Structure formats: structure tokens, C-alpha cells
Amino acid sequence: MKKLIVYILLFISFFSCAQAVEYPVSDVRVGILTSENPASFKAIFSGTLFVDEEALLFHDAEVVIAANNGELDVIFPEKKLKVNTVRIFPKKDFNLETQFTKRTYTGELRIHAAGKYLHMVLHVPVEQYVRDTTISELGNITYHPQHYLALETAVRSYLFASIDKHKEDGYDVCDLTHCMHFAGNQKVNYNFPDDKYVLLNNDGSYLQAFFHSTCGGNLSSPSVMWPKYKKTTGFRSDKDSISTNEEQIDRNDLCYDSPHYRWSTIFKLNEIKKILNTTNVAELKVNTKENRVTSLTYGNQEISASQFLSRTGKLYGWNRIKSNDFIIKKEKDMFHFYGRGLGHGTGLCQYGSYKLAAEKNFHAEQILKFYYPGSKIKKIQNTTGANKNEK
Ligand SMILES: [Zn+2]
Numbered sequence: 001m002k003k004l005i006v007y008i009l010l011f012i013s014f015f016s017c018a019q020a021v022e023y024p025v026s027d028v029r030v031g032i033l034t035s036e037n038p039a040s041f042k043a044i045f046s047g048t049l050f051v052d053e054e055a056l057l058f059h060d061a062e063v064v065i066a067a068n069n070g071e072l073d074v075i076f077p078e079k080k081l082k083v084n085t086v087r088i089f090p091k092k093d094f095n096l097e098t099q100f101t102k103r104t105y106t107g108e109l110r111i112h113a114a115g116k117y118l119h120m121v122l123h124v125p126v127e128q129y130v131r132d133t134t135i136s137e138l139g140n141i142t143y144h145p146q147h148y149l150a151l152e153t154a155v156r157s158y159l160f161a162s163i164d165k166h167k168e169d170g171y172d173v174c175d176l177t178h179c180m181h182f183a184g185n186q187k188v189n190y191n192f193p194d195d196k197y198v199l200l201n202n203d204g205s206y207l208q209a210f211f212h213s214t215c216g217g218n219l220s221s222p223s224v225m226w227p228k229y230k231k232t233t234g235f236r237s238d239k240d241s242i243s244t245n246e247e248q249i250d251r252n253d254l255c256y257d258s259p260h261y262r263w264s265t266i267f268k269l270n271e272i273k274k275i276l277n278t279t280n281v282a283e284l285k286v287n288t289k290e291n292r293v294t295s296l297t298y299g300n301q302e303i304s305a306s307q308f309l310s311r312t313g314k315l316y317g318w319n320r321i322k323s324n325d326f327i328i329k330k331e332k333d334m335f336h337f338y339g340r341g342l343g344h345g346t347g348l349c350q351y352g353s354y355k356l357a358a359e360k361n362f363h364a365e366q367i368l369k370f371y372y373p374g375s376k377i378k379k380i381q382n383t384t385g386a387n388k389n390e391k
């Protein structure tokens, strides 16, 4: 009898785990080349080109599309059209070239002119977007299936939780790290895992599963970087370590081998004045929460960390101050910044996750439990509602 009850419980729990997860969309609308903002591009493709409502069939075509006073010039080798909208329905992938970028995309591209520039929205099947974004976000980290699976779950969950982030722009997500880095179709030959998961909050909504490159040993809550983020569960705020050995503290950090584990940079007084838009900076002090910088004080003024990082990035490049975890030492007219990690330190630490997978034999589910404690991990049984991405 006892055995029977155990079987019944197992049966029930299997089916509650297997419960279908609804995809909020079947195609993701990605605003592409949103930082370059090109005025024209060349498409190389086979398939259908809709110029306004007229369908034109092409094989290995090269077509230039350019913004012209709120309209589009569509330039073929032998003719030129003036239209309002263009849609490219490629048979499979297509290539796109601008002055600065060359990429391959999968999906349907819709274009119209926004003044002098092009507004380009790519409609990509969800799982294609998730895969391409995960590979883009992997960066230089060696492929490991369990780290990949954990990161892919974070990407999918983050996407589902942020689907209306760019409502006013006419797409779901942009292709920059503002949302997630998406560089089109990534041609790689990995043996991808079959499992698919998504992370949920306790109320069943999707977890906005933040992730980053390197926490430098200091994982923190989302509210440190984004004060308006009220939720307190779902993210690990602690050391990035599974070791209980109190010696060699740094070496215990899972992301110790990351090239971004520690960094330093020097700013001249004039640069700091320009960042703060002030003529007098005697001292620059950091205010912290969970050991990360939330704001900086100079004289009787204060600037939020996100504003300081954004101004510094725009003026002097995004690689000078790599994270919001640093101290400042002033020597004469020089400000020495000594920092830890790359990114905001919230959610999954990629270098840490890789180490858990590659050296500690953690399965993706264990990695996700470690970085997103208190969140629910749902296995997706099928991708109905999303265009299933074939291998
Ligand atoms: Zn965005």
C-alpha cells in the first residue's frame, strides 16, 4: 500500500513538473542595429521581397535599401523603387551589410524609414533568438553544455519577463546589452542539450533572470544596481563560492580565473571633472550597499552609480570601469579605481557557472538553484506556441 502511495505521489509530481509553460510570444520582434542606426544597408538573400504590398521573388539577390526623407529607396541592379515599407521573407538565412556591420540573420525583416534612418525589426522564432543570444552572450567562455543550459535558461526567462520593454519602439527587445546582446545567427557546431527550462517567481510570473560576466566574488541583489527593483527573493546575495575553507578566500571564488576578476584604472582630475560636470572635485567617495557602489559623493553633491557609470562610459569608453564594485584612492591629481568583476554582479555569474559545470560537475538545474535561490525551475516539455527550432 505504502509503495502504491509513493507511486501515486511520484506520478502527480511528474505531471505537475511536466505542466506546459506558455510562451508569451511565438516570434520575438528584435530591433536590430539599434546602436549603429544605419541610413542604408545591402541585403543578400533568396526569397520574397515585399515592397509595400507587391511581392517580388528573388534568387541570390543583392538589394540596397536606403532611408530617403521618411520613405525608402529600394535599389536593384537594374531599377529603383520608392516605397513606404519593405519586408524581406528569406527562404532561410540572409546576409545583411551596412557601412560598419556584416551579419547573418534568420527570420523576417520589416523595414521602414524613421526620418534619415532605418527602423529595422527582425521577427525571429523564440528558440532561435534564445540560442543565438545565448551564444553571443557566452563571449569568450569555452562551451560547456551545462553552463550553456543554465545561461540559456536565464536568457529565455529574462526575455519572457521583459517582452514589453520596448513597446514604444515597435519591437520587443533591442539587440544591445540594454536588453541582451544579439548579433544574428551564430554558426557554431556545438552539441546542444535537448532540455529546456524557464525560471519562475513564486507567483508563477517569469523571473527577470539577470546574468553577467564576472561577479568578482560578490553577488548582489538587483536593488543594488536598480533601486526601483523591489523584489528581494530569487537572487543570490553572497560570495560566489561553494567552499567552506576560510583560507585562500579569493581562490575559493568560482570566477577567480576570469580575466575580469580584478581590474584597475586611473582617471585624471580633468576627466573626473568632465564626468561630474563640475569645476571642483577635492574628493570622490563611494557609498555602498552589499559591498557594491550605489552612489558617489563629492563635496556636498551625490551622483548615483548608474549615472556615473553611464557618463563615464559615454565619455571614456565602457571598458574603463568594468563593474559597480570598486574603491577609489586619490593620489595628487590622479584617481585610482580598484575594482572587482565585470558587470552588475546580479544573478548568474558566467565564469562561476562555467566552473561549477566544468570542474564541480554541477548540472544546469543545480547551477540555477545556486544563482537564483527561491526561484522555481520549470522544465519545458514542448515548445508549442513557439516555432520549434530544429537542430
Ligand atoms: Zn533594450
Ligand SMILES: [Zn+2]
Binding pocket: 214, 215, 216, 217, 218, 240, 254, 255, 349, 351, 352
Ligand atoms: Zn563570480
